[in-house]
Amino acid sequence: MAVAAGVSVKTVSNVVNGTARVADETRRRVQQAIDALGYHPNMMARRLRTGRSGVLALAFPEMPNPYFAELAVEVIAAARRHGCTVLMDDTAGDAAAELRIASGLGDPMIDGVILSPLSLDQNELASRDRSVPLVLLGEADYGLVCDHVHIDNVAAARDVTRHLIDGGYRRIGAIGWQDPSPRATAQQRLLGYTEALRDAGLLVDQALFPPVRSYRRPDGAEAMRRLLKLPQLPDAVFCFNDMMALGAMRAIYDAGLRVPDDIALVGFDDVEEAEYAIPSLTTIAPDKTKIAEEAVGALLRRINDGYEEAGRLIQPGYRLVVRESSRRR
Template sequence: MVAESAGPVAPRLKDVAEAAGVSVKTVSNVVNGSVQVAEETRARVQRAIDVLGYQPNVTARRLRTGRSGVIALAFPELPSPYFAELAVEVIAAARRHRCTVLMDDTGGDPAAELRIASGLGDPMIDGVILSPLGLDQAELLARGRQIPLVLLGEADLGPVADRVHIDNVSAARDITRHLVEQGHRRIGAIGWQDPYPRATAQQRLLGYTQALEEAGQPVDASLFPPVRAYFRPDGAAAMRRLLKLPERPDAVFCFNDLLALGAMRAAHEAGLRIPEDIALAGFDDVEEAEYAIPSLTTVAPDKRRIAELAVNCLLERVENVYDGPSRMITPGYRIVVRESSRRG
């Protein structure tokens, strides 16, 4: 009689330690995200983990440390290229701390955002990274389970949680200033929302108007037609409205790259050359911006740094490394000048 095989034995910490030539304690430090490990050693241990396919025992970790290593991440529009690219960076940053990311798409619904901010009612979730769209401060303060929370994005909900965001006003001012410096004198903007503008629209319009005022150019409300959302069709529709004006713009700043790509299509359909007849600039530096024809000038937030800061802030709260007042952290950005605005 042949005994049935019990299947392959899962690799243990000891197996990883032997493969990497380090102690079990060192492997444990790497798995648990300890900073007290040299980078070369950490990389060697990580290679052994990857080769052996080692997976931490979540239940055992919970019993030993009081945390599971599971964090939740939620965006209002996960299919959006910017959020998708940022999600990849958050997952990579969490993985470096041996954490698992549970993802959700809130659709900007306040009830869904509140449920995420409360940890989905799941005691296995250590903390939450959330980009809120519809949630307000009172709702956030009244959330059920007060677990560690880091907010991303433009919405300012007060000192209720750590927040990581770029300076949208400054970035919008800089990209508009670039268009001014290229010699443009009638610059439109696509991304304003009426009658209920989101924080993104408010801040980016403010930066745009500041740049025009600095250049001594008039702020003409007809040059920023409202949009319903921030997708390609919305950008195309707004551009068509701008092109019907008695005096059309000679450049347009779009509040995200998808709007700019839609606007680019509308300009092409109207027989306009970019940037010779009309220049375009966007915001977010999604991958498509580099490969569009022409390639798109844009604001490039440091997505990797945003993700690293968000994960680090969250884990400092989870591990009680920091329990002070809420922090507002502002990573950098850069202006990437490409074919859509470059003259000569």
């Protein structure tokens, strides 16, 4: 394989095992050789030789959510490039399930865990089995007890709200606030939204961000129906994820209105459905590939190198994808 890729055996080992940083072009050549030769690591031999199985656990709070499903595909691909296998679980946002995952499920075959927690609090996380390397995804702040990979949600929410303001919209609603116990996602995206309004000298009106129970299509539709009952309708709405935006789009259509002619609409996550909706949905696109690569890379450094320094905040980029749903006036 080293000969086929034109690199040393050590470089192949570094790529497969994630034991050192390798230039992107070199990694690409090694991966091409791996694919061409049909190489698959022998997990039992690896465990006997290194004490590691090459098995990683990945858990999200809601696997049917397209964002999590798409990110899971990227994590699996990133892990495969390092010769690792991924076991997936759905915690349903249950704190006990999240803690069990964070502790490696009590399974010695699991080398490390990538977890996107929803309900786990900082004290519960501190009580986990620390012998299991852990990387966190998602917005919740746990004080960098381990490596944490997420985009800057406040900045992203501010950018997409500014996009609406720059398009001439002035009465801008928001769908995604949670009350009485808001999640970190709701807090950060509302903060970015309100910062953009205040920066533009616009009123922050609480009537324009009705609370939701969860981030699904029906919640977006229900919140939009409440906004449509206001004496003065919003002229644009920022939904805190694409699923709620798609639900809101349906509610607008059912009310005999059109997007963006009557109400502009933007989302967050850039799931595949956003591009193919009618109209196509303007949204924030987190760099899912980079999030996955950084999460897997950080985890393998902990696993393979015994990396014990304090946790790091790793922030991949994002971009604003402008589509039909927020056509400029």
